[in-house]
Amino acid sequence: MTVYLNTRFIKKSEATISIEDRGFIFGDGVYEVWRIVNGQLFEHARHLARLERGLRELRITPPAEATRDGLLAIAERLIEDNDLCEGEGTLYLEITRGVAPRTHHFPATAPAPTVFAFVNRFVPPEELRARGATATMLPDVRWLRCDIKTIQLLPNVMAKQQAQERGAVEAILIRDGVVTEGSHSNVMAVLDGELRTHEANNLILRGITRDVLLEIAQAEGIAVREEAILESDLGRVSELFVTGTTTDVTPIIRVDDRQIGTGTPGPIAKRLYALLRERMGAGARQAVSATG
Amino acid sequence: MTVYLNTRFIKKSEATISIEDRGFIFGDGVYEVWRIVNGQLFEHARHLARLERGLRELRITPPAEATRDGLLAIAERLIEDNDLCEGEGTLYLEITRGVAPRTHHFPATAPAPTVFAFVNRFVPPEELRARGATATMLPDVRWLRCDIKTIQLLPNVMAKQQAQERGAVEAILIRDGVVTEGSHSNVMAVLDGELRTHEANNLILRGITRDVLLEIAQAEGIAVREEAILESDLGRVSELFVTGTTTDVTPIIRVDDRQIGTGTPGPIAKRLYALLRERMGAGARQAVSATG
Numbered sequence: 001m002t003v004y005l006n007t008r009f010i011k012k013s014e015a016t017i018s019i020e021d022r023g024f025i026f027g028d029g030v031y032e033v034w035r036i037v038n039g040q041l042f043e044h045a046r047h048l049a050r051l052e053r054g055l056r057e058l059r060i061t062p063p064a065e066a067t068r069d070g071l072l073a074i075a076e077r078l079i080e081d082n083d084l085c086e087g088e089g090t091l092y093l094e095i096t097r098g099v100a101p102r103t104h105h106f107p108a109t110a111p112a113p114t115v116f117a118f119v120n121r122f123v124p125p126e127e128l129r130a131r132g133a134t135a136t137m138l139p140d141v142r143w144l145r146c147d148i149k150t151i152q153l154l155p156n157v158m159a160k161q162q163a164q165e166r167g168a169v170e171a172i173l174i175r176d177g178v179v180t181e182g183s184h185s186n187v188m189a190v191l192d193g194e195l196r197t198h199e200a201n202n203l204i205l206r207g208i209t210r211d212v213l214l215e216i217a218q219a220e221g222i223a224v225r226e227e228a229i230l231e232s233d234l235g236r237v238s239e240l241f242v243t244g245t246t247t248d249v250t251p252i253i254r255v256d257d258r259q260i261g262t263g264t265p266g267p268i269a270k271r272l273y274a275l276l277r278e279r280m281g282a283g284a285r286q287a288v289s290a291t292g
Numbered sequence: 293m294t295v296y297l298n299t300r301f302i303k304k305s306e307a308t309i310s311i312e313d314r315g316f317i318f319g320d321g322v323y324e325v326w327r328i329v330n331g332q333l334f335e336h337a338r339h340l341a342r343l344e345r346g347l348r349e350l351r352i353t354p355p356a357e358a359t360r361d362g363l364l365a366i367a368e369r370l371i372e373d374n375d376l377c378e379g380e381g382t383l384y385l386e387i388t389r390g391v392a393p394r395t396h397h398f399p400a401t402a403p404a405p406t407v408f409a410f411v412n413r414f415v416p417p418e419e420l421r422a423r424g425a426t427a428t429m430l431p432d433v434r435w436l437r438c439d440i441k442t443i444q445l446l447p448n449v450m451a452k453q454q455a456q457e458r459g460a461v462e463a464i465l466i467r468d469g470v471v472t473e474g475s476h477s478n479v480m481a482v483l484d485g486e487l488r489t490h491e492a493n494n495l496i497l498r499g500i501t502r503d504v505l506l507e508i509a510q511a512e513g514i515a516v517r518e519e520a521i522l523e524s525d526l527g528r529v530s531e532l533f534v535t536g537t538t539t540d541v542t543p544i545i546r547v548d549d550r551q552i553g554t555g556t557p558g559p560i561a562k563r564l565y566a567l568l569r570e571r572m573g574a575g576a577r578q579a580v581s582a583t584g
Binding site for chain 1: 295297304307308309310311312313314315316317318319320350384386388394396397398408410431433434435436437442443444445446447448449450452453455456475476
């Protein structure tokens with residue numbers, strides 16, 4: 001596999017960074033994941049905008065080759081070299097503050113940021129989606145800047161691991177009695193006929209898929225309310241689903257011992273998913289029909 | 293400089309890790325910093341115990357060479373090779389879950405953890421301590437497992453940077469109206485004749501220096517109360533100081549625009565520092581007398 005690291009396209013096995021990289025020492029960096037459909041980055045402008053916002057928040061100035069057109073050129077080369085012009089995949093990009101002797105504050109002279117990117121083939125788990133997935137509730141112990149897509153992901157790692165050990169596909173995180181999001185997805189519910197999801201504040205990562213789905217829902221005449229679902233309302237929701245760049249729309253049919261709605265994927269989740277795939281383009285539609 | 297990385301003692305410039313190291317991708321690891329005084333690790337058993345607890349919490353099983361005696365042997369070799377048998381220094385150790393393709397949950401087969409260590413010469417900033425330092429108040433936005441010494445340090449990085457830009461030495465973090473700790477230190481105050489510091493719960497990192505100082509204070513007959521200082525009480529404290537492995541006891545004489553106590557280092561801070569240095573051993577005492 002060819003990956004990109006600091007201006008070079010190299011084999012993954014050769015891609016190494018200094019142990020003084022601030023990504024490794026402090027988690028001092030941001031990342032982004034794009035969906036690739038038939039060689040195209042889905043919603044690339046929105047992902048770029050979120051990345052740029054994160055870099056501004058952390059005050060990391062990316063090198064010229066890792067900004068807009070530069071990043072798209074990197075993506076294009078990775079997609080070609082790794083044979084992803086057809087079918088689906090993901091692009092992962094990470095930018096850290098770079099390499100410097102360990103001090104908590106920023107280095108006096110800004111080092112060159114570390115820029116790392118790779119692509120992977122991705123096969124959407126259509127069988128799971130058709131069946132519906134299970135989730136488990138866990139306390140949200142993350143920091144208060146979840147709106148920045150940083151590599152501060154240990155709480156997400158621990159939550160996802162706990163979910164898996166409980167036989168669940170995703171963790172649904174609860175803070176102060178409300179559903180914030182999943183360990184690596186946003187959470188949506190249908191409650192009293194409205195599509196509900198946590199407002200885009202500092203407590204959640206504002207998912208690109210979340211935003212696209214809210215747009216799609218509104219265009220379809222579905223009432224949308226960006227207001228957190230209460231933990232105590234989970235028993236009343238008619239549908240629950242998680243959304244994200246690789247999650248798309250995945251219905252949750254059970255949370256721990258509690259059945260959600262009818263215990264099968266609901267109509268709004270199915271409709272939103274179909275429309276999302278349509279928006280992803282012709283290649284994506286073929287993938288859908290191939291898997292039923 | 294010779295560093296240690298995964299069983300090898302190598303030059304720092306040659307010490308590199310895979311970009312798939314989970315430390316770099318997720319911040320999935322813990323670290324520890326020891327003070328070295330004349331070739332000896334100060335309070336090494338307590339640091340080891342904290343490290344082991346952190347590894348258990350993250351469910352990382354360190355390789356045999358990176359446990360107790362193994363770690364001490366690594367430290368000894370680094371101290372010798374880097375000429376730190378005399379004077380003072382620090383030992384930094386980081387252990388991550390290791391290298392694996394990116395998935396939030398733990399890899400199905402546990403990879404070999406990455407073990408990285410280095411030493412540095414350290415000169416205690418005695419002039420600053422004698423003069424007293426300034427601090428600035430910032431909101432504590434960290435996660436709710438600050439009791440584990442993980443590399444999830446971006447909020448600490450941002451706080452320390454903001455402090456520095458405001459001309460302050462340290463940030464004093466406030467959560468829900470109480471002082472939790474500094475960006476890389478614990479905070480202590482003298483209030484109504486009692487030595488006060490935040491209780492050792494999930495909201496602070498239980499500093500080794502903090503614990504040693506509380507022991508020393510109790511032995512000296514100073515009343516100790518492990519209960520958070522209210523932000524609203526900062527105007528009433530007679531002394532305020534930050535503590536840590538490289539901070540020792542550093543008096544804070546001003547927080548933003550507010551003078552603390554008499555605006556000079558207080559008697560309890562001075563006494564605790566003198567006793568801490570005594571406990572660090574003869575070499576340390578020499579260092580103190582050499583700098584006044």
